[in-house]
Amino acid sequence: MNSSSGKLLARAGEVTRRYGDVVALDRVSLDIRAGELVGLLGPNGAGKSTLINLLVGLRRPTSGTVELLGGSPLDAAVRRGIGVTPQETGLPDSLRVGEIVDFVGAHFPERLGTAELLARFGLGDLVRRQVGSLSGGQRRRLGVALAFAGRPKLVFLDEPTTGLDVEARRALWDGIRAFHEDGGTVLLTSHYLEEVEALAERVVVIGNGRVLADDTMRAVRGLVGTRRVSLVAESLPDLPGVLGAERVDGRIDLVVSDPDRLVVELVRSGAPFSGLEIRPATLEEAFLALTSKESAHA
Numbered sequence: 027m028n029s030s031s032g033k034l035l036a037r038a039g040e041v042t043r044r045y046g047d048v049v050a051l052d053r054v055s056l057d058i059r060a061g062e063l064v065g066l067l068g069p070n071g072a073g074k075s076t077l078i079n080l081l082v083g084l085r086r087p088t089s090g091t092v093e094l095l096g097g098s099p100l101d102a103a104v105r106r107g108i109g110v111t112p113q114e115t116g117l118p119d120s121l122r123v124g125e126i127v128d129f130v131g132a133h134f135p136e137r138l139g140t141a142e143l144l145a146r147f148g149l150g151d152l153v154r155r156q157v158g159s160l161s162g163g164q165r166r167r168l169g170v171a172l173a174f175a176g177r178p179k180l181v182f183l184d185e186p187t188t189g190l191d192v193e194a195r196r197a198l199w200d201g202i203r204a205f206h207e208d209g210g211t212v213l214l215t216s217h218y219l220e221e222v223e224a225l226a227e228r229v230v231v232i233g234n235g236r237v238l239a240d241d242t243m244r245a246v247r248g249l250v251g252t253r254r255v256s257l258v259a260e261s262l263p264d265l266p267g268v269l270g271a272e273r274v275d276g277r278i279d280l281v282v283s284d285p286d287r288l289v290v291e292l293v294r295s296g297a298p299f300s301g302l303e304i305r306p307a308t309l310e311e312a313f314l315a316l317t318s319k320e321s322a323h324a
């Protein structure tokens with residue numbers, strides 16, 4: 027909401043993280059301010075989890091700086107102010123849902139009541155159930171809910187709804203929204219554009235370890251305010267304004283911002299082609315175009 031005026035809660039400054047030869051993050055900078063709900067969007071291997079792990083102190087950057095709640099994420103006292111749900115959560119099967127929430131909550135100076143927390147995430151009916159008896163989706167929801175148990179200032183959610191059905195996903199969204207509406211700050215990663223669209227006002231697109239866009243959802247859409255031009259051709263010359271290109275089932279699909287100009291240039295080039303189709307690009311395609319921009323070849 028007041029994205030540029032809120033207090034700075036987390037900052038990655040020019041962070042690079044290598045794993046051997048792999049550069050998972052390449053000089054990434056990111057500020058998260060109080061009251062924001064930021065969606066971190068990117069394909070598999072883009073570096074999203076690595077960035078979260080650096081911000082929450084699970085890993086250290088190879089170079090660059092990380093600040094969390096005005097201190098260092100390596101400081102356990104600082105980390106008490108945040109909530110984290112990793113991609114996978116291992117919870118002891120024999121404990122009851124209510125017991126786990128009590129146990130986790132007890133580690134924090136301030137906490138949300140067990141009943142309230144479970145209700146927020148649509149888990150109220152499960153308070154007496156043993157974790158071992160929960161479905162995968164229920165367990166996942168519990169894992170996410172636990173990130174909110176200690177009334178955190180800032181919550182990091184790494185792909186919170188992966189593998190959940192529509193209903194469970196919406197229950198989670200409601201819980202995340204309720205926290206945000208109370209003034210809470212969230213950074214969440216997702217592969218799902220609809221999830222980021224449903225929740226986040228600010229979107230950071232990450233690909234190949236770099237920040238490709240950091241703006242409002244609207245602006246990120248506009249940035250690639252795109253059409254998809256699809257045609258059959260052996261090969262194409264370099265064409266102007268191509269944001270992304272891929273071969274699909276014998277066709278070449280180009281994501282472009284100005285399809286008229288592209289077609290004019292295509293005809294002018296004399297390259298043989300057939301089966302020309304032009305349609306609006308979906309947000310998914312716009313996103314893929316952004317992430318493949320550097321490697322696009324038309």
Ligand SMILES: Nc1ncnc2c1ncn2[C@@H]1O[C@H](COP(=O)(O)OP(=O)(O)OP(=O)(O)O)[C@@H](O)[C@H]1O
Pocket residue numbers: 045046048049050068069070071072073074075076077
């Ligand atoms: N512990 C590790 N050792 C070696 N390489 C790693 C390690 N963790 C991550 N990587 C590599 O770093 C890159 C970024 O991975 P990361 O998990 O941050 O991406 P991601 O965007 O979270 O992907 P996903 O959506 O699949 O979780 C990948 O190439 C990955 O293989």
